[in-house]
Amino acid sequence: MIKNIAVLGAGTMGHGIAETFAMYGFSVNLYETSEKIRNSVMSIIKGELDFAAENELIDKSEVNGIINNIKLFSDLKSAVENADYVIEATPEILELKQNLFRELDGYCKKEAILASNTSSLALNEMMKLVSDERKKRMIVCHWYNPAHLMPIAELSFFGNMNEVTFKEVEALYSKIGKQTVKVLKDVPGLVANRIQQGVAREVFSLIEMGVASPKDIDKALKFGPAFRYATTGQLEVADMGGLDIWCTVGDNLLSVMDNRTEANPILRKKVEEGKLGLKSGEGFFEYTNEASQNFKNDFNKRLIIQLKTSKNYI
Numbered sequence: 001m002i003k004n005i006a007v008l009g010a011g012t013m014g015h016g017i018a019e020t021f022a023m024y025g026f027s028v029n030l031y032e033t034s035e036k037i038r039n040s041v042m043s044i045i046k047g048e049l050d051f052a053a054e055n056e057l058i059d060k061s062e063v064n065g066i067i068n069n070i071k072l073f074s075d076l077k078s079a080v081e082n083a084d085y086v087i088e089a090t091p092e093i094l095e096l097k098q099n100l101f102r103e104l105d106g107y108c109k110k111e112a113i114l115a116s117n118t119s120s121l122a123l124n125e126m127m128k129l130v131s132d133e134r135k136k137r138m139i140v141c142h143w144y145n146p147a148h149l150m151p152i153a154e155l156s157f158f159g160n161m162n163e164v165t166f167k168e169v170e171a172l173y174s175k176i177g178k179q180t181v182k183v184l185k186d187v188p189g190l191v192a193n194r195i196q197q198g199v200a201r202e203v204f205s206l207i208e209m210g211v212a213s214p215k216d217i218d219k220a221l222k223f224g225p226a227f228r229y230a231t232t233g234q235l236e237v238a239d240m241g242g243l244d245i246w247c248t249v250g251d252n253l254l255s256v257m258d259n260r261t262e263a264n265p266i267l268r269k270k271v272e273e274g275k276l277g278l279k280s281g282e283g284f285f286e287y288t289n290e291a292s293q294n295f296k297n298d299f300n301k302r303l304i305i306q307l308k309t310s311k312n313y314i
């Protein structure tokens with residue numbers, strides 16, 4: 001049974017992954033190479049937990065206990081030697097992950113399961129330097145940002161791992177409140193990111209063509225398709241509308257919609273101009289410092305409301 005967790009990398013994803021396991025009572029060793037990040041990460045986690053308590057996702061009295069479940073490490077071996085499940089959320093660099101897994105293979109118990117939160121690297125490539133026995137206990141577990149609020153985890157089942165071990169990981173993720181998606185083929189982007197890019201491609205294209213203002217295009221998404229998607233999947237929506245209708249509309253629309261195979265030029269232009277979104281104060285919309293903090297808080301608040309509501313639709 002998986003009891004002890006180790007999370008490697010305490011950046012955007014790693015801190016939230018550690019926080020989630022700790023919220024559900026797991027003892028978590030959090031390993032981070034950067035001293036600067038080690039010095040700031042616990043206050044970031046505390047801030048998120050306080051916010052979750054203010055918004056009644058957890059009880060205020062739980063915050064200290066959750067924080068005490070997380071231990072910070074600067075030494076890899078001591079962070080992972082007792083772990084039953086290790087997940088890395090280190091930078092998306094193949095060589096770094098290959099070497100990390102090679103080291104882990106040596107440091108971890110033989111029955112430990114090693115996971116990667118990679119967004120785009122192939123499992124086969126990442127596990128190139130580990131023993132054949134360990135390859136049977138390696139998996140991609142892809143979280144969404146913010147990790148402690150987004151309820152999805154995509155789990156790879158690419159043929160290297162047996163069903164019993166997979167079920168162990170699946171059960172672990174159910175215990176921490178995640179909806180798991182069993183991904184059967186090692187395709188770039190897995191499932192959720194590919195769906196998201198499909199939508200994003202058309203959104204950027206509509207802006208490029210000037211079909212509506214950026215604000216109205218986001219509005220069309222929020223109060224149109226995405227309003228249903230929060231509780232109802234695309235295939236359920238198609239079944240409800242009638243597959244004959246979806247077939248006809250597909251024939252009529254898909255040939256005139258965007259099918260380019262690279263990022264939209266308006267996106268590239270914004271990047272060249274340094275308009276990167278919240279972090280630079282301007283993207284498709286403009287943000288003052290204060291507006292940017294309010295935007296993040298509102299975003300998290302809405303996710304918490306959805307998280308609480310969606311429990312009724314599972």
Ligand SMILES: NC(=O)c1ccc[n+]([C@@H]2O[C@H](COP(=O)([O-])OP(=O)(O)OC[C@H]3O[C@@H](n4cnc5c(N)ncnc54)[C@H](O)[C@@H]3O)[C@@H](O)[C@H]2O)c1
Nearest residue numbers: 009010011012013014033034089090091092117118119145
């Ligand atoms: N950011 C996202 O929205 C997102 C979503 C899903 C998956 N991912 C994936 O998660 C992984 C991490 O992404 P992120 O956005 O959290 O990156 P990040 O840059 O915010 O964090 C990475 C952390 O790893 C630390 N680090 C660097 N080398 C290390 C090492 N050898 N051992 C331990 N820690 C090390 C860095 O100091 C940093 O704190 C990537 O594989 C990424 O593709 C990211």
